Amino acid sequence: MSETNARTQILAAQRNDDSFPTLWDELEWRGLIHVSTDATALSELIEGEPFAYYCGFDPTAPSLHLGHLVQLLLMRRLQLKGHLPLGLVGGSTGLIGDPRPTAERTLNSRETVAQWVESLREQISRYLSFDGDNAARFVNNLDWTAPLSAIDFLREVGKHFRVGTMIKKDIVAKRLNSDEGISYTEFSYQILQGLDFLELYKQYDCKLQSGGSDQWGNLTSGTELIRKAVGGTAHAIGTPLITNADGTKFGKSEGNAIWLNPEMCSPYTFYQFWLNQADADVIDRLRVFTFLSRAEIAEFERQVAEEPFKRAAQKHLALEVTTLVHGAEATQAAIDASEALFGRGDLAALDAGTLGAAIEALPQAAGAVGSSVAQLMVDAELVKSLGEARRAIAQGGVYINNVAVAAEDQALTADDLLHGAFAVLRRGKKTLAGVTA
Structure with missing residues (x-):
């Protein structure tokens, strides 16, 4: 279409x-x-x-x-x-x-x-x-x-x-x-x-x-x-x-503007902004920024009160507003990136622009083929020392592009660099960092 x-x-x-x-x-x-x-x-x-x-x-x-x-x-x-x-x-x-x-x-x-x-x-x-x-x-x-x-x-x-x-x-x-x-x-x-x-x-x-x-x-x-x-x-x-x-007001004068131009604020970053709205704010955001009815918003208000851990209101807010501004295709790409970063999707299937935007929002480490994974973890501040990095790897809790790192001395390979430029380091379930070549 x-x-x-x-x-x-x-x-x-x-x-x-x-x-x-x-x-x-x-x-x-x-x-x-x-x-x-x-x-x-x-x-x-x-x-x-x-x-x-x-x-x-x-x-x-x-x-x-x-x-x-x-x-x-x-x-x-x-x-x-x-x-x-x-x-x-x-x-x-x-x-x-x-x-x-x-x-x-x-x-x-x-x-x-x-x-x-x-x-x-x-x-x-x-x-x-x-x-x-x-x-x-x-x-x-x-x-x-x-x-x-x-x-x-x-x-x-x-x-x-x-x-x-x-x-x-x-x-x-x-x-x-x-x-x-x-x-x-x-x-x-x-x-x-x-x-x-x-x-x-x-x-x-x-x-x-x-x-x-x-x-x-x-x-x-x-x-x-x-x-x-x-x-x-x-x-x-x-x-x-x-x-x-x-x-604090959101705006260019304050240096924290959420721009509508995808070249100035990527669909992924835009989606994450809405997804990360606080429970105290999300219903007001639904009222202002969506065309959901009063009855539909009341149901999300109930869910925030009774099941806040599901973050249903935030997910729907992010879906609605990102689709409004960037379209359904870009919104789905942002959702796919969010899922893939945490092991629930295929990072390699993401286009370079979406993956790059996702990486940009994470703590960063510069790496090249042959770089020590343990050292990259230190550089990205996922751990405080090489010893801590090696222990985390030995315990099976470190991943590159959602694949477990098997050896304490494992190095970055060409296959690890998605689109020849990016890799995602993860420690445990939720602690992420980006590697850029």
């Missing part, structure tokens, strides 16, 4: 849960609403006639990441309700970048940003339908900012913003209180994002913008600009940030 057909099937299988009175009720139950403008008005808007809505994605990297996936799934749920999604890729705002809490961004070249615009467009197209009466549409804010002179920008847009309000925005306030401060360039970002909403309101009667809750100041700059400039009413939804166990 072609990737296009597979992606079409994934989109066709997605449904909102009709056990909820309204979509707004479902969005709240799934934890997708952290902050919003008037909730009652938003619920009525969503239940009413089709309307246009948007989310912006800035090309400040060549790939989208986990936080963007939350936005794409929210956009898809609204599209399933019959509304019209606008995927904005920020050809102009990407040249500036929204302010980070800690330091000024490094500005990328116009050529790099243009390349990343196309990369993000391709990724976004995988999660929305571009067919039917409410087909998704791409927009680029460079189209309306590039022709705008500085004088016109200040007269027609800047006059509606008050500096006192702008400096109270959380990110701006943090930067103003930091040693580095904030440049006028990044300070102006909220005006540009507000202009985006105003332009889409004028061109498409766009009535809603969504984004992460850390973008709330930028989101409301648009609703306020629409009110002041043209007397219109528009809404915003801020989704919760996805954090790890200690509350």
Whole structure:
């Protein structure tokens, strides 16, 4: 099956849960609403006639990441309700970048940003339908900012913003209180994002913008600009940030982004991320990142409470989200690799890319034909000494590619190097390391 057909099937299988009175009720139950403008008005808007809505994605990297996936799934749920999604890729705002809490961004070249615009467009197209009466549409804010002179920008847009309000925005306030401060360039970002909403309101009667809750100041700059400039009413939804166990946000600024591009985060690594979710987090993840119904998620919640050792919820979460992002074939390869690493499958049957990604996630040792297995165990920190390595081998608890090492002085052979480059060392049932030639 072609990737296009597979992606079409994934989109066709997605449904909102009709056990909820309204979509707004479902969005709240799934934890997708952290902050919003008037909730009652938003619920009525969503239940009413089709309307246009948007989310912006800035090309400040060549790939989208986990936080963007939350936005794409929210956009898809609204599209399933019959509304019209606008995927904005920020050809102009990407040249500036929204302010980070800690330091000024490094500005990328116009050529790099243009390349990343196309990369993000391709990724976004995988999660929305571009067919039917409410087909998704791409927009680029460079189209309306590039022709705008500085004088016109200040007269027609800047006059509606008050500096006192702008400096109270959380990110701006943090930067103003930091040693580095904030440049006028990044300070102006909220005006540009507000202009985006105003332009889409004028061109498409766009009535809603969504984004992460850390973008709330930028989101409301648009609703306020629409009110002041043209007397219109528009809404915003801020989704919760996805954090790890200690509350740290996942994202490129924090250096721990889970990228959607398989070249930046392999399907195997992506699958393992979801598989390793804590019991305390997995149900919330199922609500946000899957289209499972309330009843289906309730059953997984029961299993987490009564049979946590089976990790059924984590396995299904990893299956669902990896299939959504990377497709069924890549997901099965990741599952096969997970099984094979622990002796429940054939390592030699894995393709080089999947095996290499799996090896990369393990402790490492460099080896070549003739290398001592005992020394490789020490180098990979599976044991503390050669003596401990030899004792483990003598006890029958050491494996290369799931085959028991028979002799204490056994050396790595050419046959041990899968794809001529990799081998998997295992001590006992669960302690693994990778060998790379």
